Structure formats: C-alpha cells, structure tokens
Amino acid sequence: MKSWRELPLPEVLVIRGGRVLDPASGLDDVADVVVEEGVIRRVGPDAGEGYARRAGEEGGRIRVLDARGLVVTPGLIDMHVHLREPGQDYKEDIASGTRAAACGGFTAVAAMPNTQPVIDTLPLVEFVRTQAERHGAARVYPIGAVTKGSQGQELAPIGEMAEGGATAFSDDGHPVATAELMRLALLYAGQFGRVVIDHCEEKSLTQGGSMHRGRVSTLLGLHGMPSTGEDIAVARNLMLAEETGNRLHIAHLSTGRSLELVRQAKARGVQVTCEVTPHHLVLTDESLEQHRYDTNYKMSPPLRPAEDVEALRRGLADGTIDCIATDHAPHHADDKEVPFPEAAFGIVGLETALGLVLTHLVQPGVLSLSQAIAALSLAPARILGVPGGTLAEGAPGDITVIDPAALWTVDPSQFASRGRNTPFGGLRLTGRAVHTVVGGRLVMENGELNI
Amino acid sequence: MMRTGLAMSWARFLRPRGNRKGGPVMWHRKDLLGLEGLTRPELETILDRAERLKDILAQPEKKRTTLRGRSVLTLFFEASTRTRTSFEMAGKFLSADLTSISPSTSSAQKGETLLDTARNLEAMGFDLVVMRHQFSGAPQFLAERLAAHVINAGDGLHEHPTQGLLDMMTIREKKGRLDGLQVAIIGDIVHSRVARSDLWGLRAMGAQVRLAGPATMLPDDLSAFGVDTFTRPEEALEGADVVMMLRVQLERQQRGLFPTPHEYSRFWGLTPERLRLAKPDALVMHPGPMNRGLEIPTEVADGDQSVILEQVTNGVAVRMACLTLLLGVDDK
Numbered sequence: 001m002k003s004w005r006e007l008p009l010p011e012v013l014v015i016r017g018g019r020v021l022d023p024a025s026g027l028d029d030v031a032d033v034v035v036e037e038g039v040i041r042r043v044g045p046d047a048g049e050g051y052a053r054r055a056g057e058e059g060g061r062i063r064v065l066d067a068r069g070l071v072v073t074p075g076l077i078d079m080h081v082h083l084r085e086p087g088q089d090y091k092e093d094i095a096s097g098t099r100a101a102a103c104g105g106f107t108a109v110a111a112m113p114n115t116q117p118v119i120d121t122l123p124l125v126e127f128v129r130t131q132a133e134r135h136g137a138a139r140v141y142p143i144g145a146v147t148k149g150s151q152g153q154e155l156a157p158i159g160e161m162a163e164g165g166a167t168a169f170s171d172d173g174h175p176v177a178t179a180e181l182m183r184l185a186l187l188y189a190g191q192f193g194r195v196v197i198d199h200c201e202e203k204s205l206t207q208g209g210s211m212h213r214g215r216v217s218t219l220l221g222l223h224g225m226p227s228t229g230e231d232i233a234v235a236r237n238l239m240l241a242e243e244t245g246n247r248l249h250i251a252h253l254s255t256g257r258s259l260e261l262v263r264q265a266k267a268r269g270v271q272v273t274c275e276v277t278p279h280h281l282v283l284t285d286e287s288l289e290q291h292r293y294d295t296n297y298k299m300s301p302p303l304r305p306a307e308d309v310e311a312l313r314r315g316l317a318d319g320t321i322d323c324i325a326t327d328h329a330p331h332h333a334d335d336k337e338v339p340f341p342e343a344a345f346g347i348v349g350l351e352t353a354l355g356l357v358l359t360h361l362v363q364p365g366v367l368s369l370s371q372a373i374a375a376l377s378l379a380p381a382r383i384l385g386v387p388g389g390t391l392a393e394g395a396p397g398d399i400t401v402i403d404p405a406a407l408w409t410v411d412p413s414q415f416a417s418r419g420r421n422t423p424f425g426g427l428r429l430t431g432r433a434v435h436t437v438v439g440g441r442l443v444m445e446n447g448e449l450n451i
Numbered sequence: 452m453m454r455t456g457l458a459m460s461w462a463r464f465l466r467p468r469g470n471r472k473g474g475p476v477m478w479h480r481k482d483l484l485g486l487e488g489l490t491r492p493e494l495e496t497i498l499d500r501a502e503r504l505k506d507i508l509a510q511p512e513k514k515r516t517t518l519r520g521r522s523v524l525t526l527f528f529e530a531s532t533r534t535r536t537s538f539e540m541a542g543k544f545l546s547a548d549l550t551s552i553s554p555s556t557s558s559a560q561k562g563e564t565l566l567d568t569a570r571n572l573e574a575m576g577f578d579l580v581v582m583r584h585q586f587s588g589a590p591q592f593l594a595e596r597l598a599a600h601v602i603n604a605g606d607g608l609h610e611h612p613t614q615g616l617l618d619m620m621t622i623r624e625k626k627g628r629l630d631g632l633q634v635a636i637i638g639d640i641v642h643s644r645v646a647r648s649d650l651w652g653l654r655a656m657g658a659q660v661r662l663a664g665p666a667t668m669l670p671d672d673l674s675a676f677g678v679d680t681f682t683r684p685e686e687a688l689e690g691a692d693v694v695m696m697l698r699v700q701l702e703r704q705q706r707g708l709f710p711t712p713h714e715y716s717r718f719w720g721l722t723p724e725r726l727r728l729a730k731p732d733a734l735v736m737h738p739g740p741m742n743r744g745l746e747i748p749t750e751v752a753d754g755d756q757s758v759i760l761e762q763v764t765n766g767v768a769v770r771m772a773c774l775t776l777l778l779g780v781d782d783k
Contacts (some may be wrong), residue, residue: 213671214671214672214675215670215672215674215675218641218670218672218675218676219487219675220587220588220609221587221606221607221608221609221610221644221647222587222588222607222608222609223608226671292588292591293587293588293591293592334564337566338564338565338566338592339565339584339586339587339588339589339592340586340587340588340592341586341587341588341607342586
C-alpha cells in the first residue's frame, strides 16, 4: 500500500477561515494556515488571502481548503498504539493501523514493541521505520523494548535502537517485574535522552484477573484485578524515577490512587508524565454489569469504578495527567469471540478517540477544547521529543481539521483498522476529523482517505 | 447475528401456555443461566413442578414419555459426578434422548474453540444443552449463539442454578416455606457458584441470607451481595433456620487462602457446638462432595439435622422440572 509520502504535495496548502487552535502559542482565533512544501509558513488572519486569489490561475500548485466553521489544530499524536506488525498482521499492520490513525485525525502514532518478534534490536526498529515509510498513512515513531524479548531479564540494546530512531522504550504488556531492572532501565535509557514508558502492573496481584476487582467482578464470578495491582507498581516506579532523576512515563493511568501518587511526585519535582485512555475517561466497570461477559469491555488496565473515572477527569483537567493516548489494541474476532476469561485484553481506539473526547469531555465542560487538543497533540510530542504538536512557523505541516458539530454513529464495520473490537459500536458522537494533513499532504479529505 | 438468534429463539417462548390450573405458566426464558434476576413466580413455577415430578422417583416404574423425541446433550468441561448423573437420570426418567460429551473425549482437547463446538452441536440439532465450564459466562456465550436451550450446570465462580433450586426445594419441603427464614452460608464465599445461586434464589423467595467465611475467601467489597457478611461463623449461625456448608477446595491452601485443614476446621468447621448456636431444628445442608472432618465433621454430616441426601434426591426432581419447562413440555 502507498505511503503518505507518495501523495501529491501541493506547493502551497492554505486552510482558510477556520478557528485555529495552537496550544503551544495559546492562539485560539479565526485565521488562515499556510503550508509551503510541507512546512508551516504562516498563521494569521487572512494570511492565505493572496494565495487563495491566485489558486485558480496557478492550476493545482495551490490547494485551498475552506475551513469556515471548522477547527484547525496541530496534527493529533497518539503515543500508545499497537500496530501488530511484524507477526500479527491478521489483527492489524502498519498500513491498516496508520489508515485508522488518519481517519481518526491522527498524523502520528508511537508503535508499541510487543509484536512478534518483539522490537528489541536495531534491525527490527529499522524494519518498523521502513514499513512505515513504504505503507504508512501517518508518521510512525517506533518504541523499542526495554528488555530483550520483553522477558524482563536483561536490558535490550537501548542505545543502538535510540540511534536508529526508537523514540521511547517500553515493555508494555509485560511490565518490568523487578525493581532493580526498572532502576537500571531508567538510568540506561536516560543517558540516551529517552523516556521509559511503563504499563504499571504488579502481576502477583492481578494474575488470572480479567476485570476490575470489586462489586461487579464478585457478581459475575470473574477473577479481579485490584486497583492496588496498578498503584503499587506506580509507587515503585515513581520512587525509582525520583532516585535516578530520569524520565518516566506512566501508560494508561486508571485509578484515583495512582493519580494522587503522580500528583505528589510531580510536586516533588520527579520527572514523570502520564497518559489516560478515552475509554478509562468514559466507561466504568459497571458497563460489565449491563453488558455481561462482553469481551469488548475487557482491557488492561480494566475499566474502574465511577470514583476513579471522576478522579481521572479532574486529573486531566488540572494537568496532573499530561496526555490522552488510546492504547489502540486491535484483535481478530477469534481472539475476542471466546469466554470472557480467555479473551484477549484491549480495544481499538484510533477512530473513536477524538469523537469520545469532544462528546464526553469537551461538550460537558470537563476540558476546554484547547486543553483537549493539547492533550492529544502538544503534550505527546513533548513527551516523546518528536516534531509536531504545534502550528508554529517552521513546524512540519501536520494538521488536523475538525468539524466540531458533525453528528455521527460509530460503525465498527466501516473502520479502516482491521480490529472491530470496540465497546462503542452504535454510539452517537458529536465531532470528528474531516481533513488530516501529514507533511502538507491531504491524507484524509472531507472524511475520505486519499490513500 | 448472535443477537438476532437470541431474539428469535426467545420469541418462540413468548406465547403463553396453559398449566394445570389453566393459567399461564410463569416461564418464558429460553435458557437457565443463573438464578439472579429470576422472579418469585418463576422460581415458584420451577419448585412447584419439581415437587409434582418428584412422585416419579417413588414409583416402581420410573419412566414417563414426557420428553420422548427430545434430544439433550450434557457437555461437561469440568469433572462432575453428582450433577451430571442427576441431569442424566432426570432426562432418562422422562424418556429424553441423552448424549454426553466430557473433556477427555471432546474436541476441546484437540484445540477446538467453544464457538466451533457450539456451531457443531447446533448442526446436529440438539434441543437442549446442559453445560458445565470452568469459565464464568461460558454457558451464556453458548446460549447467545445456539437456538438450543442451555442450562448452566455450573460456570466458574458464577452460578450453579439447579443446585440453588434443589437447595430451595429441600428447605421448602422441610420448613413449608422460604419466606422469612434465616439461612447461613459458610465457607469459601468468593469462589462459590453455589453460594451465588443460593443467595439470589433465596432472597427472591423472601429468605434472609447471611454469609460467613475466612476474610481471604470473602469479596473485598462486603456489600457486593447486599447481605450481612461475617468472618466468624458464630455470628452467621446465631438463630439460623438453615446452615449451608460450602465445600473447601483443597487447592486454595496452596494459593495461601488458608494455612492448614486443621486450622480451617477449627475456626470455620460446623462442629456440634457451633451448630447449637442455630435453632434446634435447623437444617444442615451441603452441596457435596463433602470433605468430612474439614468443613463438616461426620457426626454433623450424618446427624439428625442433616438433609444432605435429600438434597441429592431433590436434585433429580428439580432437573426434571427445568428440562420440561425449558423444552416447553407440560409435565403430565
């Protein structure tokens, strides 16, 4: 399949008259965005007027998008996705996963290394980059494994992988079990300027569990995963980050207690950032009381009680939680259409994230639109240390144009992702991406992929 | 597709049928997956029918043609002697055609998924499947995908509805009612599907349930079941009309849930002294198989208050009732 780089690059792309939101500069005003040769050149009221007048005469060299009534933001970045390539292309691959990203308004994703084989050496990092260059509909930032094979025994060649383009390191799904190895990983990755991302889970407490341990797991007779299973690992990692002085990023925070621990650590100056998924912000474990044993509600960390969801929403609003990431985890029906305890963990997220955030967080006033966009673009760019996340002059021409009023219904059968595993099928949402621009190229236009 | 299947097979049972009094039978469910959510009239329909069918067991010729031509499959993914035999006897007394599949002979051993197993069974045209599975929710999974009726014969930690029904039938038979009775359930509550089914059924019938067991075998949220829950059995036993002892799974010891059998029996076993805290005519019950000397000493298990073997007899009657009700056949 084609890569976004093979799409025609307009000499000038003008996005006219939208509400331009750039959290990095605080800009929130009606303006034009001018992209030249794939790089952002000018942002300002009527900045594109001259080009727009010449567009007709200069046959195709200048593209003008009418963005009146729309919101123009930095390209969204999802720092936590599973693209399943190499090895599990029956679930997803880089081509299908990045198309799902573009459909959801994401111009870049960071790919977790728990593929088959695990991305734990330089050639494998290069493989992911090459595949993305050949077939990607969005930018792909590879994440390397912390330990060889994510086995938690010996450090993987983090330095070589960092040189080869790995932007961060994580044993996501197989969290680093021993405190000593985690300490070494923080120190080792830190010297290469890389952040360690941990899926915080104390496995001795969660083994065999398939949902949050509480009233509903008791009711359904399912082995539970207690909140302490996350909190203890978060506490451990925060102390190690504090001791080493190195950067830690906590993946998909899901409990109020963990949030409190992060809040305290940040107050002490610990170099920690964290993310939350849209599903942990909008669903509770009570969903499983209603949709009994529906494996589309099975994920790790599990859906938590309403108090946790409330705390996470507050944490995102007050900045304790830095960003929103989907943990996009596509699975084949074969992995999900089995009894609940046997089913794979995880749901797809790329094509529903923006709609969920706009409908369930921005519309009710939990987050301002600008906060939501910052959490979906600027914050992950800063955490990963990658370009983008801003509409500043000279930044890459990665732009998402959103129709905040678009009413739509989630239809998994129409997903670009190969994964159909979502609990949100049939849900009515307000707001979605209509144009996705990667490097100045229109990957998605008027809600349709060009690729 | 799966939802349509469920709706269609439900629809077949929505039309009212007559019963012996000429009124509508309070039964319209395709499957029996649990007692949670069953109404008192539904439970009474099953129990009343079980009482009538129990007469068969007292006859010299224990055979009726009620279920002639109906095919019933017992599909047990977990070992069972009592429950499986009880379902098979119930089916045989009513002339159903019975087939049994157990894990050692089934294709589950060859890696077949439950979904494929279900589709194959459907293709063979079974009318009703009795299923036991180690995973909670597995019978529901099957029920959503089969037009055949499904009876849950025990799923993981979730429910064991026919056990709950036979317990209720035994209590009602001995006490004449369930309403207002105090029932103490003692043992490994959090891992017990029997406790859950008993709890839902008994509460729907107006009995009061108290739970007791070691703190390591209780849910962390003691309000989870909405009943009084204690760590000391004495508190649950005080003035009880019925004492239900749960089987202790010995493998729980390896997981650290209790230190030794001796310590378990000392603090949670139903000793004669502890039993005296209950009402003098309290019933002693156990779903079996018993660990004599662990949760229940022999003198209590075989004592005057024990109705443990009557539970087993009633199990056959309850299962005859469930088979006929689900298959939509009158019990005449």
